[in-house]
Structure formats: structure tokens, C-alpha cells
Amino acid sequence: MAQEIDSQSSEDRDFVASLEKGLLVIEAFDASRPRLTLSDVAKITGITRAAARRYLRTLTRLNYADFDGRYFSLSPRILRLGYAYLSSTALSTRLQPFLERISEETGESSSAAILDGDDIVYIARSATRRIMSIGLGVGSRLPAYCTSLGRAILANQPPETIEAYLNRVRLEPRTPKTITDKNEFRAILETARQQGYAFVDEELEFGLRSIAVPLVQENGQVTIALNISAQAARVPASEMEERFLPSLRSASEALHYTL
Known part of the structure; x- marks a missing residue:
């Protein structure tokens, strides 16, 4: 039992929650939702607006997303x-x-x-x-x-x-x-x-x-x-x-x- 708990604890330490959230933000966009506002992304992913903003700004900074002043959309680089x-x-x-x-x-x-x-x-x-x-x-x-x-x-x-x-x-x-x-x-x-x-x-x-x-x-x-x-x-x-x-x-x- 102790070994099982230790194993789960180790897996938890190896799990990167911020990466999970970043992938959730990317997956929020699809064919039916190609353009999303900050509020849209927060609602779809279940993360806070502040966190959604950080992830979206990071994606934009790295050219994986575009921003027109209101809407975010994934860029071709995401491929x-x-x-x-x-x-x-x-x-x-x-x-x-x-x-x-x-x-x-x-x-x-x-x-x-x-x-x-x-x-x-x-x-x-x-x-x-x-x-x-x-x-x-x-x-x-x-x-x-x-x-x-x-x-x-x-x-x-x-x-x-x-x-x-x-x-x-x-x-x-x-x-x-x-x-x-x-x-x-x-x-x-x-x-x-x-x-x-x-x-x-x-x-x-x-x-x-x-x-x-x-x-x-x-x-x-x-x-x-x-x-x-x-x-x-x-x-x-x-x-x-x-x-x-x-x-x-x-x-x-x-x-x-x-x-």
C-alpha cells in the first residue's frame, strides 16, 4: 500500500499542470470555434481569466496564436x-x-x-x-x-x-x-x-x-x-x-x- 502511495505521489510530482492547462487552451479552438475571446477561452477550459490571459499571450508571443484586439485564433505555426x-x-x-x-x-x-x-x-x-x-x-x-x-x-x-x-x-x-x-x-x-x-x-x-x-x-x-x-x-x-x-x-x- 505504501509503495502504491509513493508511486502515485511520484506521478503527481511528474505531472505538469501548467502544460495541461496550456494544451486545454489550444484544444479550446476547433472548426466550430476558430476565433475566441479571452472570456470564451476561460469558460471553455474552466481556468481563470487571468490564467487564460497568460497562456493566450504566451501563445501569441510565440506565434502559435494571433490576436486582433478582441479575438484570438490559432496561427499556421500551430501545425x-x-x-x-x-x-x-x-x-x-x-x-x-x-x-x-x-x-x-x-x-x-x-x-x-x-x-x-x-x-x-x-x-x-x-x-x-x-x-x-x-x-x-x-x-x-x-x-x-x-x-x-x-x-x-x-x-x-x-x-x-x-x-x-x-x-x-x-x-x-x-x-x-x-x-x-x-x-x-x-x-x-x-x-x-x-x-x-x-x-x-x-x-x-x-x-x-x-x-x-x-x-x-x-x-x-x-x-x-x-x-x-x-x-x-x-x-x-x-x-x-x-x-x-x-x-x-x-x-x-x-x-x-x-x-
């Missing part, structure tokens, strides 16, 4: 906390057969990526040939703003998340074709959201075109996108949608029920 899961073998294993099928059907390289901070991170890939001047593989990072994968994900985020992203990021010209005007970029994201796919034509690198679709999960959120990349010399821009979109959409729809 880093889930990256270990999203890039895990289990997820990659589930995605890989779909990417390989896409590549088999189209003869082109296909990839899956998440948004991590202001970049995309590749979590699965089926490469048929080298299409960029740099090698790409699982874990590779690229700027979200000039990639079809990044745009497909960004286009399906809440407006405040998009604005927070644009307030942080400078749209650097990677090529003369890169969109660097933020108003034009907003319009491109809206077009991508409405049509259900994003197309990038030599904005990341000369000679590279890509098209991506969002992977909409059962809760309606978009954290993953799928794409096909092709060399501009082989595939005209006018043919990207007709040749590649059916395979991408088929995979996206199938994955909707498996992830």
Missing part, C-alpha cells in the same frame, strides 16, 4: 505541434499508394504536403523524374506562396489566417513570373478556393509547372494538399487541368474517407 503525427510512417504509408497511382496514371511526379509555419513540408512523394534543380523528398521545405501545394492549403483557411500569413510574409520574386503583389495574391487564393485547385506556372522555378488540390478532411479542415509537377517544356499550361486534375481529385476524394 508544427502536429507535424510529428502528420509526417509519421502511418500517414505516409496511407498516402503513398495514392501518389503512386497518380504517377502511374499521369507519368508525372506527385506529392503530398502540409503547411508548417510559412512553408510547405513534403510528407509523401512519388517521383518519376527529377523536375527541379534541387532534389525533393519527404521533409523538404518550400515557400507556401509560390507553390501549388501551399496555395491549395492557404486558399481553404479562414480569412483571418490568410491575412495573418500575408502580414508576416514577404512575397519574394523567385522568378520574373512570381506573384508578389498581395492584392493579386489574395485574388489568386480566392480563385483557387472557388475552383477547387491551385495552379502555379513557373513562379517557383523556371521550367516547372504544378497543379494541386486540397485534401478536405471529414471535419471540413484542410491541412494537406496533393499535387502533380511537370516540366513546362513537355506539358503546356493549357493542358495541366485536363491531363492531371481528374487523377488528383479522384485521390483526394478517396483519401477523404480514409484519413
Whole structure:
């Protein structure tokens, strides 16, 4: 009995209550509650307003949350906390057969990526040939703003998340074709959201075109996108949608029920 009490006491000493409360604050936000006031967070979590304020201010200071003067919302950086899961073998294993099928059907390289901070991170890939001047593989990072994968994900985020992203990021010209005007970029994201796919034509690198679709999960959120990349010399821009979109959409729809 004494050993059991000592064991429980040891477990209590090892339990970090402040971490528990911080995680409760993060978990207070979801698809139905993307923006919360300080009072909302205190009520949902059951902690005091003073404590909720400290946790929210800390999250904001660390760029895991945004604050507009009244409402708090989680920022894209929060995805880093889930990256270990999203890039895990289990997820990659589930995605890989779909990417390989896409590549088999189209003869082109296909990839899956998440948004991590202001970049995309590749979590699965089926490469048929080298299409960029740099090698790409699982874990590779690229700027979200000039990639079809990044745009497909960004286009399906809440407006405040998009604005927070644009307030942080400078749209650097990677090529003369890169969109660097933020108003034009907003319009491109809206077009991508409405049509259900994003197309990038030599904005990341000369000679590279890509098209991506969002992977909409059962809760309606978009954290993953799928794409096909092709060399501009082989595939005209006018043919990207007709040749590649059916395979991408088929995979996206199938994955909707498996992830």
C-alpha cells in the first residue's frame, strides 16, 4: 500500500499542470470555434481569466496564436505541434499508394504536403523524374506562396489566417513570373478556393509547372494538399487541368474517407 502511495505521489510530482492547462487552451479552438475571446477561452477550459490571459499571450508571443484586439485564433505555426503525427510512417504509408497511382496514371511526379509555419513540408512523394534543380523528398521545405501545394492549403483557411500569413510574409520574386503583389495574391487564393485547385506556372522555378488540390478532411479542415509537377517544356499550361486534375481529385476524394 505504501509503495502504491509513493508511486502515485511520484506521478503527481511528474505531472505538469501548467502544460495541461496550456494544451486545454489550444484544444479550446476547433472548426466550430476558430476565433475566441479571452472570456470564451476561460469558460471553455474552466481556468481563470487571468490564467487564460497568460497562456493566450504566451501563445501569441510565440506565434502559435494571433490576436486582433478582441479575438484570438490559432496561427499556421500551430501545425508544427502536429507535424510529428502528420509526417509519421502511418500517414505516409496511407498516402503513398495514392501518389503512386497518380504517377502511374499521369507519368508525372506527385506529392503530398502540409503547411508548417510559412512553408510547405513534403510528407509523401512519388517521383518519376527529377523536375527541379534541387532534389525533393519527404521533409523538404518550400515557400507556401509560390507553390501549388501551399496555395491549395492557404486558399481553404479562414480569412483571418490568410491575412495573418500575408502580414508576416514577404512575397519574394523567385522568378520574373512570381506573384508578389498581395492584392493579386489574395485574388489568386480566392480563385483557387472557388475552383477547387491551385495552379502555379513557373513562379517557383523556371521550367516547372504544378497543379494541386486540397485534401478536405471529414471535419471540413484542410491541412494537406496533393499535387502533380511537370516540366513546362513537355506539358503546356493549357493542358495541366485536363491531363492531371481528374487523377488528383479522384485521390483526394478517396483519401477523404480514409484519413
